Amino acid sequence: MPSSRRAFLGASAALVAAGCSGTPDVLGLRRSVRIAVSWSSQELRAFQSVLDGLGRLDYPVEVVPLGDDISTAFGPRSARRPDIVMLPQPGLVADHVDDLESMPEDLAGRGRARLWDELLVVGGTTYGLPFKTAHKSAVWYRPSVFEQAGLQPPKHWSDWLEVNRSLALEGIRPLALAAGDGWVLTDFLENVLLGSSPSAYRALAVADHPRPSESPQFAAALRLLGSMWSAPGALAGGVERSLVQQFPDAILEVFGHRRAAMVLASDFAEPVVHSFAADPADIAMFTFPPINHGTAAPVVVGGDVIVLPRPSTEDALDLVRRLAAPAAVDPWVSAGGFLADGRTSGYSRELSLLAGQLVAPGTLLQFDLSDRLGSLGAINGLWRVLTDFLVRVGNRGSDLVPGAVEAALDELRKVES
Template sequence: MPSSRRAFLGAAATLMVAGCSSDVLGLRRSVRVAVSWSGQELHAFHDVLDGLGKLDYPVEVVPLGDDISTAFGARSGRRPDLVMLPQPGLVPRERSERNDLQAIPDELANPGRARLWEDLLVYDGKTYGVPFKTAHKSAVWYRPSVFRDVGVEPPRLWSDWLTLNKTLSDAGVRPLSLAAGDGWVLTDFLENVLLGIAPAVYAGLATATDPRPSRRPEFAAALRLLGSMWSAPGTLAGGVKRSLVQQFPDAIVEVFGHRRAAMVLASDFAEPVVRSFAADPDDIGVFTFPALAPGAAAPVVVGGDVMVLPKPTSDDAVDLVRRLSDPTAVDPWIRQGGFLVDGRVSGYSPELTRLAEQLTAPNGLLQFDLSDQLGPVGGINGLWRVLTDFLIRIGDRGSAVVPEAVDAAVNELRGVES
């Protein structure tokens, strides 16, 4: 999903070039690759390209950040030949509504792909995307030393998490750093809760042609549960005001750099930021979102970046997809941290190994990011804004305000859906 997390560890470069530009030298036409990454992620992708060896064509990497969707609407200049799309849920819509994508050649359309990728990337029997990067969106990074000092352990149930927060708060420790400045962090929280209490409803909304979450009582129930955490006084580091302006990397620094909070909900791609700012490299832990009730499976929400080919494509662009699909191609990025590959469980740090193993486990609940599949309802002017307003109404104000705030959020979302 587009977000300012793409800007961590430095400002975005406006253009990086692997090889020489054919537009300048008049040689073989370059393959232009549009990406949403910046900073460390962009540098890591450049290393991946360097590791491919000598290519018969130049490659230009064009960082578009939050504006990655503009790669499909270019009307002046050259369109990108390959897009690293961070919203897999857009693939069928781009294909069916705008006919913008070229089908992936059969030899690259992996028939053994996990069902979730298959559901997202196949349309009318043809494949329109190749997975490149998987994001584990149910990960919570924390400082084990704080837990030890207070005498608590990572939660196994949602109720345990609420108790843990209260214990930390009573001990003078702010439990949670929240990057509410990035609305997708708020949707990640809600998606985990909704998936945990109503997996069938979650899956139904993800595949509905006209999804209307506000009409589902389970959506309101998920808001109430979420409200029980966010409304608890003393939970949010810096309170609501700081949370609202705090973006993804800042929330991580709050925990591991400034050490003003104990934990942060942050995907696997947070790892380089965690390690860069951790005062103690041995004081890094990760647990995953707990089950919402005894005997229930724990939710696992995933996202990812997929390679898609805008029309018209070229043989060179297809060749680059083929090379990047090689299982060893991403080794340079894996060594730098913050990168997971679907189905691969080796070569990571201990923390990411745990997350990778959970993605391949046969038990538990596993679904793709819901907001990316809801269209505008799940975006910045939809669910993002609704959850931001919800946080403003309840943050640090106690549980008594939650019921009224839930009703307001449901009504606000209903207005977006209409």
């Protein structure tokens, strides 16, 4: 997945110096440690607070916000290349092994969730460290709307469809959909596929040449997704507004304008939710429900990982060690919108729920599929296919879903070939 939330946080092309975190180098005698990130706005400020919290360093630190162009960090080497990359696409680590230094054994051997090893360990060698985890199965909603309609958060997929129908009958649009950010659409589909067929999800995630168009379970997941998006009155503002809404716009629809009841939004949306909420007490969350009775709920995970482009420096390695310390991220945890691998304390009520789910035994946990699909899961692949699918079915009734599914599969075949 080329980006996970960068567009909604705003662009920043400027080079940001972490002046408080490094010793001033007024004579320019010591080379800065340059960190390439995809964060901007609130996330960039939160990361700056992490750097400031590291105390006095013996070298200057510069943060380079690359946004959706983070992949350029692995371009042709120059004197100004980054020393550290906070990579929002861990699925790309294996593709860039020749460009990366391995992590020191003392860092590589630290405990982490199993799913990270599949992405960060190549040939028995660790090339990246988890820094920021993203829980992509969270749904934020306004409890006052549910109470007004006499509804409870859904326990199963069928309950969710019924909740949406009941809200629509009350004249309340159930969903704000940020279709302007294609990754939101892939998050929706990934949760449905993982919840309905974990084996099919897993097979696509690890395939050398994945072909989702040939998977009956993938087609079935599209039909399920179509059953929600096609329901008349389901989408706030209809397809037209959904297509131009980016992530913050959808959150504003729910908590600011109050024109929708809920929005699929990862943990990193927390500061945005609270900044937009007209009523701070009217905020709640549920996680994506199981698709079938008696099955586990899906938990789709993304994240940002630390990697070291070759050749590394001692200063860069020192900074990686400091950032990898568990307490280093405390300022961001306090600011909100941050989950750390394996950490379950120090969060808000909503994020505590998500953090607990990430470590709970028996959880149906898998990494972001669109990331693992590479270009097939990106803007000219699955993003575009799902955008076209939404246009064909959104608010238009279930009769159009079968034809839209076939059209989506046809589009995927062209991308796969």
